[in-house]
Amino acid sequence: xxxxxxxxxxxxIQRRAEGKCVTLSxxxxxxxxxxxxxxxxGVRRRHAERNADWDAADWTQSTGDLAKQFNVTPxxxxxxxxxxxxxxxxxxxxxxxITP
Numbered sequence: 141x142x143x144x145x146x147x148x149x150x151x152x153i154q155r156r157a158e159g160k161c162v163t164l165s166x167x168x169x170x171x172x173x174x175x176x177x178x179x180x181x182g183v184r185r186r187h188a189e190r191n192a193d194w195d196a197a198d199w200t201q202s203t204g205d206l207a208k209q210f211n212v213t214p215x216x217x218x219x220x221x222x223x224x225x226x227x228x229x230x231x232x233x234x235x236x237x238i239t240p
Contacts, residue, residue: 156172160174161173161174161177163177164176164177192210192211192212194210194220194224197209197210197220199221199224199226203217203218203221
């Protein structure tokens with residue numbers, strides 16, 4: 141048993157089919173959002189994180205410096221460090237080590 145579709149969802153589907161923003165009904169630039177909505181939602185920053193050349197990164201730099209260099213958030217740099225298996229120098233307390 142499926143739920144009936146809301147008027148709002150029908151409106152969004154119609155705007156997307158017309159190539160307009162699903163929020164403000166303005167013309168889009170390739171995504172589902174207009175420039176104003178994309179900026180507000182951080183779409184460009186997320187695309188910058190995906191398109192950055194992470195192989196060329198100097199991982200000895202601090203997270204803040206790398207974030208400025210690649211124009212992304214520090215959380216994105218931490219995510220890429222973890223994905224690459226590179227441990228940051230970190231200033232927090234050392235992690236607990238389990239000794240047998």
